[in-house]
Amino acid sequence: MFHYRRPAPRPEPYRPGHQDLRGIHFLDEGPKAQPSPQPPPPQAQPGPAPAAAAVAAKKKREFPVGLLAFAAVLGGGLMMRQAGIGPVGQTRVEEELTKAFVVEGAPRLIAETFNGSIEVTRGESDKVECVVVRSANGRDQKEAEAALSRVNVSMSKVGDTVRVVARRPEGLNWGHFGATVRVRVPEGSKLKLTTTNGKIRAEGIDGPVDARASNGTVNVKGAQGALSLVSSNGAIQCDANDAMLKAETTNGPVEFRGSLAEGTHSIKSSNGRVRLKLPAQLAFQIDAKTSNGKISTEFDVKKESGSRSKHLVGAVGDDPKVKIAVSTSNASISLVEDDE
Numbered sequence: 348m349f350h351y352r353r354p355a356p357r358p359e360p361y362r363p364g365h366q367d368l369r370g371i372h373f374l375d376e377g378p379k380a381q382p383s384p385q386p387p388p389p390q391a392q393p394g395p396a397p398a399a400a401a402v403a404a405k406k407k408r409e410f411p412v413g414l415l416a417f418a419a420v421l422g423g424g425l426m427m428r429q430a431g432i433g434p435v436g437q438t439r440v441e442e443e444l445t446k447a448f449v450v451e452g453a454p455r456l457i458a459e460t461f462n463g464s465i466e467v468t469r470g471e472s473d474k475v476e477c478v479v480v481r482s483a484n485g486r487d488q489k490e491a492e493a494a495l496s497r498v499n500v501s502m503s504k505v506g507d508t509v510r511v512v513a514r515r516p517e518g519l520n521w522g523h524f525g526a527t528v529r530v531r532v533p534e535g536s537k538l539k540l541t542t543t544n545g546k547i548r549a550e551g552i553d554g555p556v557d558a559r560a561s562n563g564t565v566n567v568k569g570a571q572g573a574l575s576l577v578s579s580n581g582a583i584q585c586d587a588n589d590a591m592l593k594a595e596t597t598n599g600p601v602e603f604r605g606s607l608a609e610g611t612h613s614i615k616s617s618n619g620r621v622r623l624k625l626p627a628q629l630a631f632q633i634d635a636k637t638s639n640g641k642i643s644t645e646f647d648v649k650k651e652s653g654s655r656s657k658h659l660v661g662a663v664g665d666d667p668k669v670k671i672a673v674s675t676s677n678a679s680i681s682l683v684e685d686d687e
Contacts, residue, residue, distance in 0.1 A: 438491040441482045446502040448475045448509050453535035453554060460513040461543045462525030464563065469551040470531025475509045477502050481526040498524050546581065564599070572608075582619070600678070604685065607631070609668040620678040623671070627684040630664025635673040635680045644682040 454475060458465050463480075470476055481498040485491030497516035504510070513526035527545075532538075535554045540547050546563030549556050555572035558565050561579045570587040574594070582599035585592070592612040594601050600619040606626055614621055620640070625631070627646075635642050636658040648661040659680075673680055 437484075437486065438488050439482060439484045440488070440491045440495050441480055442495055444479045444481065444500055444502070446477050448477075448504040449473060450475055450504075450507065450509070450533065452507070453533055453537065455508045455537040455539070456511070456530060456532055457508065457539045458511045458528050458530060459541045460526045460528050460545065461515050462523075462545065463513070463527035463542065464545045465528045465530075465540045465542050465547045467530050467532060467538055467540065467549040467552065469534055469553075472533045474531075474533070475504075475536075476531040477509070477511050478529040479511065479513055479526055480529075481513060482524065484523040494524065498526060500526060565596075583616075601675075607669050607671070611670045611672065614671070614673045616675040616678065618677045619675060621673050621675050621680045622683065623673070623681070624683045624685045627686050628664075629669065630662075630667040631669035631671055632662045632667050633659060633671050633673070633682070635659045635671075635682075637674070637678065637680055638676040640675065640677065640679040642680045645684045646682055 450473060456467065456475065458467070460479075479500050479502070481495060481500055483491055483495040483498060485494050494516065499512075499514045499516070501512050502510070509530075509532075511528055511530060513528065515524055528542075532552065534552065536552055537555050538549055538552060539557045540549065541559045542561070542563065544562045545560060546565070547558045547560045548566045549558065549568070549570065550566075551569040553569055553571045555574065556567050556570045557573075557575045558567065559577045560581055562581065563578065564581040564584070565576045565578045566584045567574065567576060568584075568586045570585070571589055573591045574585060574587055576583050576585060576592075576594045578596040578599060580598045581596060583594045583596050583601045585594065585603045585605070587603075587605040589606055589608045590612075591608045591610055592603060592614065594603065595613070595615045596617075596619060598618050599616065601614055601616045601621045602624075603614070603622075604624040606629065614623070621635075625646075633644075633648060638657070640657070642657065642659045644659070646663045648659065648663055650659070650661040653660045
């Protein structure tokens with residue numbers, strides 16, 4: 348076998364700036380150099396775990412926020428107290444009051460309430476039946492009952508007029524109060540209904556209706572004659588025959604289905620669509636406009652020169668005696684034929 352022996356290095360004369368290679372060894376020469384011992388790393392000081400430290404930091408951050416929230420609630424409660432709103436309370440009590448009146452023919456009903464709805468339906472031909480449910484909240488049973496007794500409810504009849512009125516207590520700076528009204532009347536009765544912060548529903552009366560609601564819908568079905576329907580922040584829905592219609596809402600849609608009497612009809616909505624479903628054979632004049640929507644019709648409208656995409660002016664049929672003025676903003680207007 349052939350053996351190769353590395354020749355010994357020759358000594359070289361020392362030259363300035365020249366690297367001395369005499370201390371260099373090949374890997375296969377002699378014992379391997381052992382690394383010099385290193386001192387052990389310093390021990391870490393004990394401290395809170397990362398999760399515990401994060402929780403502690405979070406608590407430190409949240410404490411001022413909770414304190415501020417408590418101060419805000421306390422300050423808000425004091426402001427509400429001074430403004431006469433006050434805490435609602437934990438105890439609620441109700442009381443139902445009823446009364447009936449004998450009438451002749453078609454009487455007139457006047458109903459007024461607050462923080463509650465009004466519902467009128469058809470009843471017996473010679474009677475008006477009234478139900479008022481008043482309610483109140485208090486900090487305990489005794490206080491709630493005392494507040495309830497101060498919700499003023501009156502039911503009376505003078506001539507052919509029945510009046511049902513519920514009023515909020517005066518002089519109380521706390522609590523929550525309200526009253527709902529339900530009345531059954533003969534067919535053809537004349538209705539005047541008003542509620543603040545509630546809805547109105549009248550069904551099957553076949554008579555004129557004057558209804559005004561705030562923060563609630565107005566729903567009239569089976570009416571006839573003069574209709575004045577007004578709502579703030581609520582929809583208006585009406586089904587009537589031979590109606591003289593005035594409908595207006597500030598924040599909701601208006602829907603009408605039925606026939607219209609001769610004369611001028613007004614339908615207004617802000618931020619709500621208007622949909623009129625009218626008899627297919629009805630002859631009428633139309634003036635409909637929207638500020639930010641579209642107008643569609645199933646009727647053959649003879650457009651006048653003032654018509655454009657968002658303003659429809661024209662007539663349907665020959666010699667129309669019915670005039671309809673419709674306006675809305677941010678919504679559409681549609682005229683639909685009713686073949687029934």
